[in-house]
Amino acid sequence: MHTGTRTLPFLAAIALTFGLTQCAKKTETAVLTTAPNVPPPIQRSTAAHVIVNLETREVTGTLSDGVQYTFWTFGGTVPGPMIRVREGDDVEFHLSNHPTSKMPHNIDLHAVTGPGGGAASSFTAPGHSSQFSFKAMNPGLYVYHCATAPVGMHIANGMYGLILVEPSGGLPSVDKEFYIMQSEFYTKGKFGEGGLQAFDMDKAVHEQPEYVVFNGSVGAIAGDKALKAKVGDRVRIYIGNGGPNLISSFHVIGEIFDKVYQEGGIKVSQEQVQTTLVPAGGSAMTEFRVDVPGTFILVDHSIFRTFNKGSLGMLKVEGPEDKNIYSGKQSDTVYLPEGGAIQSIKEAQEAQKPLSRDESIAAGKIVYTQVCMACHQANGEGMPNAFPPLAKSDFLMKDKQRAIRIVMNGLQGEVVVNGNKYNSVMPALGLKDADIANALNYVRNTWGNSAPDTITPAEVKALRK
Numbered sequence: 395m396h397t398g399t400r401t402l403p404f405l406a407a408i409a410l411t412f413g414l415t416q417c418a419k420k421t422e423t424a425v426l427t428t429a430p431n432v433p434p435p436i437q438r439s440t441a442a443h444v445i446v447n448l449e450t451r452e453v454t455g456t457l458s459d460g461v462q463y464t465f466w467t468f469g470g471t472v473p474g475p476m477i478r479v480r481e482g483d484d485v486e487f488h489l490s491n492h493p494t495s496k497m498p499h500n501i502d503l504h505a506v507t508g509p510g511g512g513a514a515s516s517f518t519a520p521g522h523s524s525q526f527s528f529k530a531m532n533p534g535l536y537v538y539h540c541a542t543a544p545v546g547m548h549i550a551n552g553m554y555g556l557i558l559v560e561p562s563g564g565l566p567s568v569d570k571e572f573y574i575m576q577s578e579f580y581t582k583g584k585f586g587e588g589g590l591q592a593f594d595m596d597k598a599v600h601e602q603p604e605y606v607v608f609n610g611s612v613g614a615i616a617g618d619k620a621l622k623a624k625v626g627d628r629v630r631i632y633i634g635n636g637g638p639n640l641i642s643s644f645h646v647i648g649e650i651f652d653k654v655y656q657e658g659g660i661k662v663s664q665e666q667v668q669t670t671l672v673p674a675g676g677s678a679m680t681e682f683r684v685d686v687p688g689t690f691i692l693v694d695h696s697i698f699r700t701f702n703k704g705s706l707g708m709l710k711v712e713g714p715e716d717k718n719i720y721s722g723k724q725s726d727t728v729y730l731p732e733g734g735a736i737q738s739i740k741e742a743q744e745a746q747k748p749l750s751r752d753e754s755i756a757a758g759k760i761v762y763t764q765v766c767m768a769c770h771q772a773n774g775e776g777m778p779n780a781f782p783p784l785a786k787s788d789f790l791m792k793d794k795q796r797a798i799r800i801v802m803n804g805l806q807g808e809v810v811v812n813g814n815k816y817n818s819v820m821p822a823l824g825l826k827d828a829d830i831a832n833a834l835n836y837v838r839n840t841w842g843n844s845a846p847d848t849i850t851p852a853e854v855k856a857l858r859k
Contacts, residue, residue, distance in 0.1 A: 428471045461591060565630075601640065620779075627684050627711075632677070769820075
């Protein structure tokens with residue numbers, strides 16, 4: 395097309411104006427934080443030119459106690475760093491692929507309006523860097539992930555994170571903000587099987603993960619790594635789901651979400667929510683006020699994932715109790731639905747049939763499977779930072795009477811098991827004397843434990859006095 399010479403000065407003026415506009419914007423480098431930390435709220439009232447520097451790196455790390463995995467990562471962590479920008483910002487994105495990487499990588503930011511969310515412009519070979527830019531047009535909480543083929547494998551190996559595009563007016567202020575991302579890992583070995591585990595494509599295709607975790611590993615936000623708040627704090631959780639396959643049923647046991655920003659949008663979509671769904675490749679923001687102290691458990695309420703695959707976290711809240719809101723246990727009385735006489739006859743009959751050592755261990759296995767296995771696992775290995783191991787447990791084997799009292803009365807407070815600290819809550823289980831004796835005989839003679847004696851129901855009964 396022919397352009398008249400008179401139009402050239404006009405076009406030059408437009409270009410100059412655009413350049414001056416770009417130069418007029420403040421330039422800053424984005425603050426990136428590793429989970430569960432969140433970048434600070436943006437205080438400026440105008441858009442800026444924001445530079446984001448992110449590196450892809452393949453690293454070997456811990457998936458669970460004794461379990462290693464070669465993660466593909468953004469920033470060397472799973473999930474990758476959280477990014478926080480403002481609506482209207484011009485984002486200059488630099489992606490570098492570490493020279494030790496074996497694979498090329500790129501990034502698809504769901505916040506980007508453009509082909510592949512930036513994937514087409516960010517394909518980066520090992521030892522190279524790529525750059526592209528985008529305008530943060532749409533406020534919300536968005537997932538980012540690697541989109542290099544095979545896409546599912548790159549995501550399943552740990553390549554995902556969250557980017558928050560704050561609305562121009564900011565989000566309502568809160569006291570605490572946390573960054574949590576759920577995801578699955580598909581390993582050749584079964585859950586808890588030790589050593590360096592390889593990725594299993596067949597399990598991934600059939601959506602049968604061995605691990606479903608928060609923030610990249612079992613126990614990443616439990617025990618000493620638990621989230622912390624104080625009574626009266628307003629808490630906001632930025633929850634993402636890297637997938638690659640499963641929907642999360644995100645729930646905090648003992649709390650109600652006052653507000654939920656569903657699917658990562660910036661408008662409150664629902665109030666007073668018990669559990670919110672977070673799709674694979676999606677996100678949500680939840681807000682609630684903590685009114686009483688204690689340890690609140692974060693779970694995927696597809697509940698076998700929590701107690702058998704690792705999706706368990708903790709929020710530990712300190713501060714004064716409010717008995718009007720939550721009393722705690724007020725009584726514990728005997729319940730005899732069949733009447734005292736009938737019950738006593740039954741118990742007398744049971745007492746007349748003492749079990750041999752082997753019979754007690756066999757009966758204890760049944761009790762363990764029904765009552766204890768959800769937390770301590772089928773192999774007795776427990777869950778890192780959450781539930782201590784019973785297998786080869788120095789704590790269990792050191793003091794028989796202490797073990798009886800724990801099963802009888804529960805346990806709260808810090809303990810050290812096999813050199814590792816645990817600070818969770820075990821409730822009183824309400825078991826009969828015989829069930830306690832049998833269960834302890836089972837665990838004290840299984841998974842590498844070997845007890846020289848057998849616990850009897852009479853020993854348990856004596857400790858109740």
